[in-house]
Amino acid sequence: MHRRDDDPLPEIQRWGAVVWPSFFAAGVATMFFFAMFDPAELSRIAWIGVEVDRQWGYTIGFFLFWVCTFSASLFTSLLLRGRR
Amino acid sequence: MTRLAPVAAVAADGDLYRAAPKIYPREQDGRFQRLRHTAVVVLLGLYYVMPWLTWNGRQAVLFDLPARRFYILGLTFWPQDFFYLTWLLILAGLSLFFFTALAGRLWCGYACPQTVWTEVFLWMERWTEGDRNKRMKLDAAPWSAEKLARKGGKQALWITFALWTGFTFVGFFTPIRELGPRVLTFTIGPWETFWTLFYSVATYGNAGYLREQVCKYMCPYARFQGAMFDPNTLVIAYDPARGEPRGSRRRGTDYKAAGLGDCIDCTLCVQVCPTGIDIRDGLQYECIACGACIDACDAVMDKVAYPRGLVRYATEESLAGHASHILRPRVIVYGLLLAAGFGAFGWSVTHRVPLIVDVVRDRNALYRVASDGAIENAYTLKIMNKVDVARSFVIMLEEEREGGEEEEEGEDDTSVTIAGGSPLEVTVQPGEVLAVPVTLRAAAGHIHGRGDVEFIVEAKDEPGVHYEAESRFFGPAR
Numbered sequence: 001m002h003r004r005d006d007d008p009l010p011e012i013q014r015w016g017a018v019v020w021p022s023f024f025a026a027g028v029a030t031m032f033f034f035a036m037f038d039p040a041e042l043s044r045i046a047w048i049g050v051e052v053d054r055q056w057g058y059t060i061g062f063f064l065f066w067v068c069t070f071s072a073s074l075f076t077s078l079l080l081r082g083r084r
Numbered sequence: 085m086t087r088l089a090p091v092a093a094v095a096a097d098g099d100l101y102r103a104a105p106k107i108y109p110r111e112q113d114g115r116f117q118r119l120r121h122t123a124v125v126v127l128l129g130l131y132y133v134m135p136w137l138t139w140n141g142r143q144a145v146l147f148d149l150p151a152r153r154f155y156i157l158g159l160t161f162w163p164q165d166f167f168y169l170t171w172l173l174i175l176a177g178l179s180l181f182f183f184t185a186l187a188g189r190l191w192c193g194y195a196c197p198q199t200v201w202t203e204v205f206l207w208m209e210r211w212t213e214g215d216r217n218k219r220m221k222l223d224a225a226p227w228s229a230e231k232l233a234r235k236g237g238k239q240a241l242w243i244t245f246a247l248w249t250g251f252t253f254v255g256f257f258t259p260i261r262e263l264g265p266r267v268l269t270f271t272i273g274p275w276e277t278f279w280t281l282f283y284s285v286a287t288y289g290n291a292g293y294l295r296e297q298v299c300k301y302m303c304p305y306a307r308f309q310g311a312m313f314d315p316n317t318l319v320i321a322y323d324p325a326r327g328e329p330r331g332s333r334r335r336g337t338d339y340k341a342a343g344l345g346d347c348i349d350c351t352l353c354v355q356v357c358p359t360g361i362d363i364r365d366g367l368q369y370e371c372i373a374c375g376a377c378i379d380a381c382d383a384v385m386d387k388v389a390y391p392r393g394l395v396r397y398a399t400e401e402s403l404a405g406h407a408s409h410i411l412r413p414r415v416i417v418y419g420l421l422l423a424a425g426f427g428a429f430g431w432s433v434t435h436r437v438p439l440i441v442d443v444v445r446d447r448n449a450l451y452r453v454a455s456d457g458a459i460e461n462a463y464t465l466k467i468m469n470k471v472d473v474a475r476s477f478v479i480m481l482e483e484e485r486e487g488g489e490e491e492e493e494g495e496d497d498t499s500v501t502i503a504g505g506s507p508l509e510v511t512v513q514p515g516e517v518l519a520v521p522v523t524l525r526a527a528a529g530h531i532h533g534r535g536d537v538e539f540i541v542e543a544k545d546e547p548g549v550h551y552e553a554e555s556r557f558f559g560p561a562r
Contacts, residue, residue, distance in 0.1 A: 012294075016302035035166035038152060054150045055275045 018077050022069035029069070030062045106223070107296060109206065110216040110355040114379025116193075123194040124203050132248075135255035147257050153515055159433065162470055162515065164440055168433060175425045180305070182418040184312040186410070187397065188319040191305070193373035198298050201249075201291035202358070205242060212238040216355065242292050243284075250284030296359040300370050307369065315400040316408050320373055322353075322364045322395045323403060330364070335388070346390050353377035353395055363395055438470035439477070441541045441551040450558040457528030459559045460503060465520040467541055469512035475543055479522065480507040482538035482552070500526045500537055500557050509544070524557060531559035 039057020046052075052060065137144040139157050146155045154161040161168065183190045192199055213219045213234050222231055254276050255263055266272045272280075290298055299306055313319070327347035333339045347364070354362045356376040361368050363377045381395040401408035446462035454460050469475050483499045502508055503523040512518045524537060537557045543549035 012297055013301035016298070020298075020302040021304070031169070032166075035163045035169075038163075054152070055273070058149055059275050059278070 014077060018070065018073040022066060022073040025069040026062060026066035029065045030058070033065075034058060034061060105360075107358065107360040108216045108219050109358040109376070110352070110380075111210060112352075112356040112376045112379050112383075114375075114382060116375025116379050120194060120203065120374060124200050127195065127200055128204065132252050135252060135260040143259050143261070145256065146259065149257055151515070160470065160472055162468070164468065164470070165436070168429070171425075171429055175422065175429065178418065178422050178425060181312055182415070182422050184309055185314065185317055185414050185418060188313065188317055189305075189309060189371070189373035192299065193375060196372075198290060198303070199358075199372055199374070201287055202295050204245070205291040205295075206358075208241040208245065209238055212241060242288060246284040246288035246292075247280070249287045250280040250282070253283040254280050296370070296372070299359065299372050310369070314414065316410060316412050318397045318399055318410065319367055320363065320371060320375060320378060320395065321367060321398045321400075321403055322347075322377075323393070323398065324364070325403070325405070327364070327394050346385075346394050348384065348388060350384055352380040352384055356380045436470075437549060437551060439541065439543065439549055439551050440466075440468040440470065441539065441553045442466040443539055443553045443555040445555055451560070453560075454525065458525045459528070459531055460523050460525045461557050463522045463524065463539075463555060465522055465539060465541070465553075466517055467510065467512055467520060468517045469514060472514045474511055474513050475545070476509060476511045477541050478507040478509050478544055479520065480540050480542075481524070482540055500524050500531065500535070526557070526559065531557065532562040534558055 034057075039052065039054050039061060043052040043057060134145050135143060139155075142155060144155070144157055148155065152163055180191060194200075209219065213222055222234060225231060251263070251267065252260070254260075257279075258276060263272065263276065266276075267280075294302075326345060328345045329343065330347035330349040331344050332349055333342065333344055353364070354360075354377075356379070357363070358374060358376065359370040359372060361370045363371070378395050378397070382392045385392045385394055399408035399410070442465070444464045444466065446464070449462075452460045452462070465479060467477060467479075469477075479502070481500065481502060501524065503525040508520070508522065510518060510520050522539075535557045537555055539553045539555065541551045541553070
């Protein structure tokens with residue numbers, strides 16, 4: 001993201017507002033999701049062709065969630081900066 | 085959403101954006117700072133020591149994600165206990181409401197990891213770079229051997245501490261006593277390495293550099309705390325009625341006759357503030373309630389022999405000269421809800437039945453007619469053993485338990501029974517979910533339509549540990 005002159009927010013605030021809530025939401029989603037589904041079982045029924053153990057399952061799951069929430073937050077932030 | 089920047093905030097060179105100036109909080113001693121230090125030592129002490137404690141031969145607190153079980157002291161939690169975590173989070177939210185309504189941002193001042201770790205990083209900065217004035221001079225000075233040594237020393241301390249923090253974090257998820265040697269021999273696994281570094285970098289960046297900016301720009305609590313305040317909330321406040329008009333004065337003069345208030349405008353309250361605000365401008369969302377300004381002002385008041393408390397914990401009502409009600413319905417209701425919530429939580433955790441049973445009916449057929457004309461229904465019982473040792477369970481039907489004696493007397497077996505004899509006995513390994521196929525049968529002509537059956541699963545060694553699960557039994561229509 002490039003700062004624009006009409007942007008009243010400090011750059012760090014914009015990034016903070018994107019990174020932190022998306023991180024938090026991803027953490028909560030990961031917790032709920034993996035409390036219900038065992039990543040080892042998911043790996044067994046998935047068509048990815050590689051063995052994924054639980055630790056990797058949790059890690060990949062968390063970052064997958066984070067990519068989603070981060071993209072959404074980033075997009076919202078871009079839409080909210082107004083047009084010119 | 086358009087927000088206009090106030091004209092005064094625009095720098096003379098016309099640049100609307102300026103990097104946040106670095107804040108050099110001045111060190112301060114006093115009641116609130118001692119309280120904060122105690123909180124830091126206790127909370128971080130818990131964090132760094134807890135993974136090293138053992139309980140019955142295993143790590144006292146271990147979130148064993150690979151095995152999908154959490155050990156907390158004597159208790160073991162399974163994914164099926166997720167409900168407790170949800171409950172705990174709700175209670176944490178309610179606690180935040182309660183404490184915020186009572187005395188503002190106590191959380192920020194004393195318990196938030198961001199402020200707690202920032203405080204420790206500040207200590208390390210002081211040990212290596214000196215007090216506020218020295219730090220400012222050092223930053224302004226050109227690079228020299230001394231600056232290099234001081235800055236290098238600080239970085240070394242920070243990085244070591246951050247890495248230790250990351251290591252401890254991972255130690256909550258993988259046995260730390262095995263992790264330690266593996267780190268030293270460089271045989272630590274990829275995800276452990278990753279999370280150690282991730283947490284270390286986050287600690288280093290947040291506590292070393294971002295600091296108050298996290299509170300100002302990233303923390304949602306700082307934004308919505310206003311909704312939890314009311315005029316009877318205790319907040320850190322400057323008493324303008326007493327302090328104004330502020331101004332410097334010569335010792336021993338009658339400042340009141342000169343028309344001055346108690347504030348001598350020494351600006352110490354501004355210098356000690358970790359978020360760089362002036363508390364005399366009133367309550368601001370940047371204030372993390374650390375109380376440094378109270379301590380600074382009290383020390384000054386002592387020095388000039390004025391009464392303490394020009395900056396103090398006060399309510400909006402009391403500052404306006406009205407009576408304030410600390411114990412008010414809002415606080416009492418929150419308090420009662422909180423007490424009830426924690427009470428129920430404690431009771432529920434200590435009275436958990438370490439067994440879960442789920443009955444799944446065979447989806448393929450409603451019923452089957454056996455060669456002798458009896459009606460059979462098939463089920464799968466999923467039995468989960470939530471204790472750390474293998475356990476034997478007996479499976480029976482509610483009807484059989486109550487009517488068992490009659491059947492032995494040769495009564496007509498009108499009721500449903502477990503095919504193959506009852507009770508059924510199974511052994512379930514710790515943490516295992518065992519699927520047990522069970523067939524129920526009823527003699528020909530006795531069951532029509534739909535009826536209820538209730539399975540009872542009971543630990544063989546402890547009948548108190550039992551679980552009842554309902555299902556349906558189907559027969560041909562009449």
